[in-house]
Amino acid sequence: MMIIRSPLPLLLAAVLLTISAACSRGGPEPKQYELEGQILAIRPEANEVIVRHKDIKGFMPAMTMPYTVKDPALLQGKAAGDLITATLVVAETSAHLSTLTKTGHAELPVAPTEPEVSVFEMLKPGDTVPDVALVDETGMARPLSSYRGQPLALTFIYTRCPDPEFCPLMNQLFLAVQTAIQQTPALAKARLLTVSFDPEYDTPAVLKDQATRAKADPAVWHFATAPTEVMTPFAAKFGLTVTRNDTPILIHNLATAVIDGEGRLVSLHGNNKWTPPDLVAELRQAAAARPAATH
Numbered sequence: 001m002m003i004i005r006s007p008l009p010l011l012l013a014a015v016l017l018t019i020s021a022a023c024s025r026g027g028p029e030p031k032q033y034e035l036e037g038q039i040l041a042i043r044p045e046a047n048e049v050i051v052r053h054k055d056i057k058g059f060m061p062a063m064t065m066p067y068t069v070k071d072p073a074l075l076q077g078k079a080a081g082d083l084i085t086a087t088l089v090v091a092e093t094s095a096h097l098s099t100l101t102k103t104g105h106a107e108l109p110v111a112p113t114e115p116e117v118s119v120f121e122m123l124k125p126g127d128t129v130p131d132v133a134l135v136d137e138t139g140m141a142r143p144l145s146s147y148r149g150q151p152l153a154l155t156f157i158y159t160r161c162p163d164p165e166f167c168p169l170m171n172q173l174f175l176a177v178q179t180a181i182q183q184t185p186a187l188a189k190a191r192l193l194t195v196s197f198d199p200e201y202d203t204p205a206v207l208k209d210q211a212t213r214a215k216a217d218p219a220v221w222h223f224a225t226a227p228t229e230v231m232t233p234f235a236a237k238f239g240l241t242v243t244r245n246d247t248p249i250l251i252h253n254l255a256t257a258v259i260d261g262e263g264r265l266v267s268l269h270g271n272n273k274w275t276p277p278d279l280v281a282e283l284r285q286a287a288a289a290r291p292a293a294t295h
């Protein structure tokens, strides 16, 4: 989930990537920034607050985006419209608010800030996942049905995502799953597929670059995409919603699925709380799945 209204969203992406790159070398202390703004929405179930904030000196320009709070109690007594000050703690792959203080209240802006809820039917475990015509990072056709006979973990990203807890984290988690697959004979057939919902920017060349950065082994892990009109209904079946505005930043949630060799959904995670061992266990379950009974 990422809502940003700013003339400089790419600056944020650059800043976060710079910090990420710098941190991965030395692992320095998390950085702290004071921010001042207004709460637009609260999501207690996700420990999340959406804040429209002013410039964060030395870090990012004014924008609207969701922040995780370290302590759920910080959300108590807070409501949409509250004016707040907060402390943002930014570490290598995560960011959270360590303080959140109400300083006043004001009318909310009129513009909608929430993605619309999908009207598409979501897949449930056991359902057959519909085929979709994807093109991979080499420019080759890679329909989902080409994975029949192989347990598959699938996730959705877009390469310009600046939020370290969203798409970049999916790449990190998939890298760990890739390593497990490479080291586990029982998972020799298991494959990984990262699907971009931003086909206009994420061309095969961009996906190839992303695959290289993510250390994807092409024997195990591909990146792919499909035109928006194909991608949107497909992604919605996994509960993924993407809201596009006039910036390079897309408002989106997450979806990671495991599909068995018969093309049936084994598991679906609609967040970033799953771990590589979770996914490996589900891939093992998919690998053990019996073919559908034939008559």
Ligand SMILES: [Cu+2]
Pocket (backbone or CB within 6 Å): 001, 002, 157, 158, 161, 162, 163, 166, 167, 168, 252
């Ligand atoms: Cu993202």
